Amino acid sequence: MERPGWWPDDRPMYEVVWCTSCERTFTPDQADLSDGGPHCPHCGADPIAWWDWQELLLSHPHYPRDPEIGGLYPLY
Ligand SMILES: [Zn+2]
Numbered sequence: 001m002e003r004p005g006w007w008p009d010d011r012p013m014y015e016v017v018w019c020t021s022c023e024r025t026f027t028p029d030q031a032d033l034s035d036g037g038p039h040c041p042h043c044g045a046d047p048i049a050w051w052d053w054q055e056l057l058l059s060h061p062h063y064p065r066d067p068e069i070g071g072l073y074p075l076y
Helices: 053-059
Strands: 015-019 048-050
Touching: 015 053, 048 053
Parallel strands: none
Antiparallel strands: 015 048
């Protein structure tokens, strides 16, 4: 995926984002850019709350490598 211009400069591009606030997945192109975004399309959380799905997999190896987009994947 092309790196969107709004993606934070200080982090690598994620193919799939996992939101620590709502524990759901989305792809960067689904981010809500309205109202001073980007925000999580599910709960509106700022990018500070976003994790790379690959990062979650490190501590949750039983989760699928290709998660359901929009799916709920609890941290605990
Ligand atoms: Zn969220």
